[in-house]
Amino acid sequence: MITLENSDLRVTIKETGAEMTSLLDKKRSRQCLWTGDPAFWGRQAPTLFPIVGRCKNNAYRYRGKTYSMGQHGFVRDAVFQVEKQSDTHVSLVYRSNEETLAVYPFAFTLRIQYDLFDDLVATEYQVVNDSEEEPLYFSIGGHPGFLLDGALNDQLLCFSERETLDRVLLAPSGQFSRQVEPAYIKEGKPLQLHDGIFENDALVFHNFRSRTLRLVSSKSGRGVEMNLEGFPYVGIWSVNRPGAPFVCIEPWFGLADYEDFEGELPQKDGILKIEPWEVFHHSFTVRPL
16 A cells, blocks of 8 residues: 655555545545445545446447457556655556457556645546557546535535536446436536435536536535546546445546447547557546535
8 A cells, every 4th residue: 555645635545456545634634535335335536447437238349349348447456566656646557468458459558646735636647558550549537436524415516617517318228328418507506416316327517617626515615626627528426325425526538338339449439549659648636625
């Protein structure tokens, strides 16, 4: 287990999945990250790569060949190597290998870096196309779960800009339908979470202008603020069970397949492409409130 610490925060990360396992707000003596209790959800803050969401029939096609791929890809269970580490920084790396090439025929290096900046923890993704000739197609995203301060019915979701946003609807299959729920968030008003709000899976939004998104208790004002500038999609999710004590804020580059999708990987909605030796990098931050 890796520990980063400054005067404001103590963060722990495990090598499996390069997954954050604790985010302690030292000044308020408050744990902000979900604990991973398998009675509700056994993960805490996995990285989604090389896909986000679920492929149609848990498979995708590339150059006429079909490959199996489970929901959210394989990196969340991969063992990373520590590349660099200090008191407030760690860089972890995972590279394509014989096992990954059997299900995902691309040469890549994935780095996940964590940095503490006062009361912020930054998570940066770096994806390198290690091929000399072939483009790399991928999606990537975060899935951190946050402990709630109080009941779900007390929580507010607040975008920093005055947004009116449609909700993209998921079908029972785990793929997206072509339906939307218009103006699910209206005129910048906070979204009041409540029991049953995740009955039809995640709340998914795109085309938002906000740099930050807050999940806060209407009673205490405590929660977290995430800077997700540059991410085209965000999912809000928790298990649809009474008393679930966490909510995930998921910034994504990529989406699950649509139910009617029949194309190959390069035609997948939200897919990213980088050329040989090109590097993709992007980050998000979390600040306890």
